[in-house]
Amino acid sequence: MSPVPRYRQLAAILRKAIEVGECPPGSRLPSEKTLTQTYGVARETASKAMDALAADALAVMVPGVGWHVPPEVTGES
């Protein structure tokens, strides 16, 4: 009994992958279907994980395309 829900665990894995640089800014993230196959989770779980990342502005969704890492937001002028 893990106190941490699976969708949060999956979100943590993806967050790590983004921060480490495996998924550079602007790149596409794995589709929810791929996540279900790769991590053996239900679509619901994969979707909630992505929502968690989106809440932290680590992922954005483009209709008909999929999830992406948002482009670098440089605060420089």
Add this chain to the structure above:
Amino acid sequence: MSPVPRYRQLAAILRKAIEVGECPPGSRLPSEKTLTQTYGVARETASKAMDALAADALAVMVPGVGWHVPPEVTGES
């Protein structure tokens, strides 16, 4: 509840059609849209059925074209 999911039932039907020779190697398989109309299932169900066939190497997908029966793989040298 039926012990066998609809997408597996549909996969079995298509598998039979291929093995019987109704869909010879290299030929196109019915589109997912056609399957939904012919068998009264959702597109997701048709898609999962095709994925099941693909897992058995009985079908391959070409983007923008559709599903095909893979060309004859002759084990002859």
Add this chain to the structure above:
DNA sequence: AGTAATTTGTTCGTATGTATC
């Protein structure tokens, strides 16, 4: 060159049933 049609990829929303914590 450009538009439309076809087909699949991808996601979202919703729903039911089952099971576990």
Add this chain to the structure above:
DNA sequence: AGATACATACGAACAAATTAC
């Protein structure tokens, strides 16, 4: 009783690749 989670299944919308005209 509620939250989490998986499996199944329907409907809908938008995007991308291919093909036909």
